Structure formats: structure tokens, C-alpha cells
Amino acid sequence: MAAEQTISPASKATSGPNWLLRDLAGLAVILVLAGIGYLLFPNNLALLTRITAIALLVLSLDLVTGYCGIATLGHAALFGAGAYAAGIAAAHFGITDPIIMVVIGAIGGAAAGLLAGAIMLRGHGLAQLVLSIAIVYLFHETANKASGWTGGSDGLAGISPDPVFGLFGFDLWGRTAYVFGIVLLVLVFLLLRVLVRSPFGMLCRGIKEDPVRVSAMGASVNATLLRMYVISGAVAGVGGALNAISTQVVGLDSLSFTTSAEALVMLVLGGTGSLYGGLIGTLVFMWFEDFVSSINPFHWLTIVGALLIAVVLFAPSGLYGTAVQLLQRIRDKR
Amino acid sequence: MSTVFEARHLNKSFGGLAVAKDISISLARGDRVALIGPNGAGKTTFINLVTGHLAPDSGTVMFDDADVTALSPTKRVRQGLVRSFQVTRLFSEMTPAEHVALAVLQRTGRSGRMLGNFQAMQDVMAEVQESLHSLGIDHVANRRVSEIAYGQQRLLEIALALALRPKVLLLDEPAAGVPQSDTSRIETALAALPADLAVLMIDHDMDLVFRFARRVVVLAAGAIIFDGSPQEVTQDMRVREAYLGNYANARSAA
């Protein structure tokens, strides 16, 4: 046994005392990277904004998969619901204030999360995975059929958001959209870091490890998971709304099976259950996708596939998880 | 006597195998009852029937003078009917401090809070500290459970159950799998359980049973064959036949 330790927050605790430092460092890294992206790729801000929107989807997925242990291949349903909610509000109801559109996107996503969660939580394991796929197909088909509202396969156009605070108009280069997206990402990220450290977050981690133990402590497993699903939906919905605002269209691909599967891949690539891993996975995957497909548009999927196999086999806890383990090993040695 | 808990005529079979046959047991405040019996006698099944993890084919479970047979396991826990598990069920990635904190937060209706952290909640931290200290595992409070010794994990199981402030505590082999050198800590913990708590403990270690229990219930093939004092149980012929013949086996298997 190790030397005497007091119970006051110490090194090995999953929620140690340095969490504030760590989150501030994380925040600084996000802002620095965002600044570098802005300076280095001024002509590619649209891609960077899309990465930001997808990062919100992956964060949202991390909440249910990484913190609650629910594997889903249908999470884009929540992202797309947010995108369509914000887009429809703008195109059909003239609600074009970007901040209100984000709020509507969050509500749309949360409602989709409630529905998806209520269905998904009736199954377990494989059945649950199949339910998630069924849900995203149903959402996709509904959006396709309701073309009067959604534009169907042509996409929903006619979204022209007002300037942010009436001051910063959405320009052709996508500068405003990019900054708007980064601000949303940072805000959501900080809120989620608070959430996962809270008693509720701890309860979810418990459920992920052993739902029977949690119920033997008197907590209701399904009610907790459903709440997390609604929160996750709101986060995905913010990402969807950001996508609608920045691209000014909403397409059916925003609630596709492919987007759902890619989000899961990004999460696994970066590492589940830390929020940091999700961000890293999204950045690496989407940057890699863009980079490789510009060199070789025909084989990029093959290369991405090979990369993924390498990560899953050699770094099963993802890029972030593996890095943390390595650091810990170095620190333990000293 | 104030009865807090009563199982009435519980029956359960899996397929053709009857694992609970007309089981009736009642517990009063402050009771210390040992439930013993050979491997596969249906002891764990009895706990599952009582906690609601399994539904009985027939029979009722009374708790605090109310019929709780139809209540979900979580509702029973909230009323004070708490169990531990024969094979440790803990959250391997969490620390003992987090475990106890979660139980305290749950009991006090704060486990759904989305702001703040238990380490900033003084009353929770005080209770966590006091609980882990009294069981002698405060020095590993902030290690991952996967990194602490099995005996310490068993003690944490007890800490978790107690943090829920139960009225009735059902312990399923609290010392199972613990090296002989460490069982004394568990025995100390058992001796220090709150005096008015009703405890039913399953165990194969007869020395522990005889020191702990003031009443022994023997289960064999799903039926109660003895319910009486520890002194009488060794003299009971039926128990000898059904159980003590297997005692050596049971002990080496445990």
C-alpha cells in the first residue's frame, strides 16, 4: 500500500483538485488552435466552422456513449433535428436572429433526444444499437417526405441569419460564422465539463460501469439516462443550428446514418469519456479526411479505414486516452 | 418485538428447479441473523426475491408494515431495504470516496444535481471521511477501486450499504474471497454495525457466523430446515444431514 494519504482531494482522484487548471489549459488550447486556424487557413474557414459544428455533435455523443455507455449509430438524428429546427424557424417563420436560432436548435435537438432516448432505453446491447439505426433512418425519411417544410432532397434553403447582436454580419469569407462557432463550442465545452464533474455526471459514470449497482443504491437508471439524452440532444442541436447558420442550408445528410457513424468513429479515435478526446478526434478525423481526399479523392476512405484499424488495435483508448496514459506512466516512473 | 421486515411464503422456480419453497422469515430491529446453507441452496436467490431483483412466483414481502412486493428495487432501497453483493459490484474507475459520496448524495436527494462537485460539499465530505475511516480504508480513499485490495473492496461494499442508512441490511457473503488475514477487519466492521439495524448475513465461514449471529436460519434445496439459536443449530439432526455434511466442501469452495 502507498504512503498515508489524506482524504482531501489527492492525485489519483478522477476529479482531482487540478481540474480547474486542467480545464483552463484545455480552454487555452482550444482558443490557441482556433486562432492558428483563423490565421493559417483564412480561405478555409467554412471547413473549420463545419469541424466546430461536428465537434458539438461528437461532444454530445460522448455524453451518452462515453459517460453513460450507450453505443449509438443514430446520433445525427439529434444534430439534424437541431439543424432543421433552426433552419425552419428562419426560412418559414422569419426568425433570423442567430442566437434565437441556436436556442431553437437546442430545443429541437433536446426534443429529438427525448424521443430517441425514450425509444433507445427500451432495448439493451445489440437491440439498442439496431434501434438507434432505425431512429436515424426514420428521421431521415421523415425529413425527406416532409419536403414542404424541409426542402426534401434539395435541402432547405432561404436561411439568412441576421448579424450577431445586430453588429457582426455573416460575411462571404465565413469569419463571423467561424468566431460565432468557436464561442458556442467554448461555452458548451465549459458547461459540459461542469456537468460531468457534478453529482449527476458521477451518477452517469456509475451507470456506465454497473447499472445494477446504481439501482441497488436507490437511483433510477432509466430516468437518469433519459435526462442525459435530452441534454445530449440540446448539445447536438446547437451543433446543427450552427451548421444551418453558417452554411445557410440544411441537407438530408445532416441526419444521415453516415454522419452518425462518422461521429462515433471520431469519438473512438479521440477517446471516449473525457470530452477532450471527442474534440481531438473530430479535429484529426476531419482534417485528415480533407487532407487525404485532396491528394487522392478515390482512396481516402481506404486510408481512413486503415488509420482507424491502427488506432483501435494499438491505442484502444483513443488518441487522448493513450496520451494521458503515457503521461501518467512517465510521471509514475519519476 | 418490532418487526421491520417479513418475507411470507416466497416461492420461486427456474424452469423445473424450485429454488425457493415457501420461505418465511421475519426480522426485528436490531436482529443479527445468519442465513446459511450449502452452495446452490438458494440463499442469493432469496435476497434477490426480497430486494425485487427477481419477482417471486408467489408470496409477499412486507417492509415497515407495508406490502412492497410490487415495488421496484430502487423504491425498496429508498425505503431502507439495502443489500450487498456476493461478488463485489463496484465502479472500477471510481475512487472509494466517490462511491460513498454518490451513496450519500443519493440518500439526501442530491444525486441529480448538475452543478458543483461533492468535494465542495462539506457535509458530504465529512460523512465520506467518517465512513471510510470507521472501516479503516480512508488511506485508499482517492485511489481507483481497481487498484485497491479485494478485502478493501469488500469493506467499501459495506460502507456503500451503510451510507444509504438502511433499516434492513442484507449482506451476501461479505467476507467471501477475502484472505484469512483480512477477515478480521470485516468482522470488526460487522460488530460495529448500528445497534438498531436489522441484519441478515449469508456466509459460509462458520466461525464468523457463530460470533456474529444471535439467530441462524438454514436453507437447503430452497427450503428452510432450521430457524433457531446458534447453540441449537449444530445439534439439529436435519441440519447435520443436509448441511454440515457439506460443510467441508462448502468451506473449501468458498
Ligand SMILES: Nc1ncnc2c1ncn2[C@@H]1O[C@H](COP(=O)(O)OP(=O)(O)OP(=O)(O)O)[C@@H](O)[C@H]1O
Ligand atoms: N437467474 C437464474 N436462472 C436459473 N437458475 C438460477 C438463476 N439464479 C440462480 N439459479 C440457480 O438457483 C440455485 C440457487 O442459486 P443461489 O445463487 O441462490 O445459491 P446460493 O445459496 O446463493 O449459493 P452460493 O452459496 O454458491 O452462493 C442454483 O442451482 C442456481 O444455479
Ligand SMILES: [Mg+2]
Ligand atoms: Mg449466493
